Amino acid sequence: DTGVSQDPRHKITKRGQNVTFRCDPISEHNRLYWYRQTLGQGPEFLTYFQNEAQLEKSRLLSDRFSAERPKGSFSTLEIQRTEQGDSAMYLCASSLAAGQGYPYGYTFGSGTRLTVV
Amino acid sequence: AQKITQTQPGMFVQEKEAVTLDCTYDTSDPSYGLFWYKQPSSGEMIFLIYQGSYDQQNATEGRYSLNFQKARKSANLVISASQLGDSAMYFCAMREGPPSGGYQKVTFGTGTKLQVIP
Numbered sequence: 001d002t003g004v005s006q007d008p009r010h011k012i013t014k015r016g017q018n019v020t021f022r023c024d025p026i027s028e029h030n031r032l033y034w035y036r037q038t039l040g041q042g043p044e045f046l047t048y049f050q051n052e053a054q055l056e057k058s059r060l061l062s063d064r065f066s067a068e069r070p071k072g073s074f075s076t077l078e079i080q081r082t083e084q085g086d087s088a089m090y091l092c093a094s095s096l097a098a099g100q101g102y103p104y105g106y107t108f109g110s111g112t113r114l115t116v117v
Numbered sequence: 118a119q120k121i122t123q124t125q126p127g128m129f130v131q132e133k134e135a136v137t138l139d140c141t142y143d144t145s146d147p148s149y150g151l152f153w154y155k156q157p158s159s160g161e162m163i164f165l166i167y168q169g170s171y172d173q174q175n176a177t178e179g180r181y182s183l184n185f186q187k188a189r190k191s192a193n194l195v196i197s198a199s200q201l202g203d204s205a206m207y208f209c210a211m212r213e214g215p216p217s218g219g220y221q222k223v224t225f226g227t228g229t230k231l232q233v234i235p
Binding site: 040041042043044045048056089091093106107108109110111113 | 163
């Protein structure tokens with residue numbers, strides 16, 4: 001297990017279509033996070049899971065967005081009825097639960113770049 | 118108010134020289150952690166260095182060191198002996214609350230683009 005994997009790397013979709021992204025975290029990591037990064041900005045938190053439970057959702061996560069982590073392993077992020085403002089890099093990260101290891105930071109994937117046309 | 122402020126949108130440094138990337142933060146929580154990440158053009162965020170608010174010494178990791186000035190709420194990254202491969206975006210980030218806390222949300226700054234000149 002070499003890191004966090006995200007698929008696809010790039011996605012171009014027409015406005016109004018639904019898209020789904022997948023994230024495979026590091027196998028021993030029980031926490032999984034989704035972030036969104038727009039051009040010229042740092043990543044912004046969307047949501048996080050501990051095992052299969054979704055414990056926090058940002059206000060950025062409108063009702064068109066849904067995330068799942070059904071078996072506490074991989075996660076999916078779905079965007080329904082995409083809008084041009086959804087164009088961004090979607091980053092997934094994973095970590096151990098707090099207190100279980102240094103450096104209490106995340107391991108990020110390479111991201112999925114979404115372009116809505 | 119911004120929790121993490123990076124005032125340098127872009128920086129240039131000559132190869133083999135040292136460079137300092139600025140970061141200031143804002144929190145009222147006595148326990149917090151500060152991170153620096155590197156993001157090359159490939160998009161992946163690469164962890165570089167971590168400093169806890171109660172750590173007595175400045176963190177160092179190879180060519181990276183963190184100049185932590187708690188009273189000034191600054192956490193500048195120093196890269197020594199710059200290499201061409203250091204050209205990337207650099208993000209400062211903060212976790213508020215203790216590392217053993219239940220939630221580990223990390224807030225990022227807007228980043229600094231570093232370009233190393235041969």
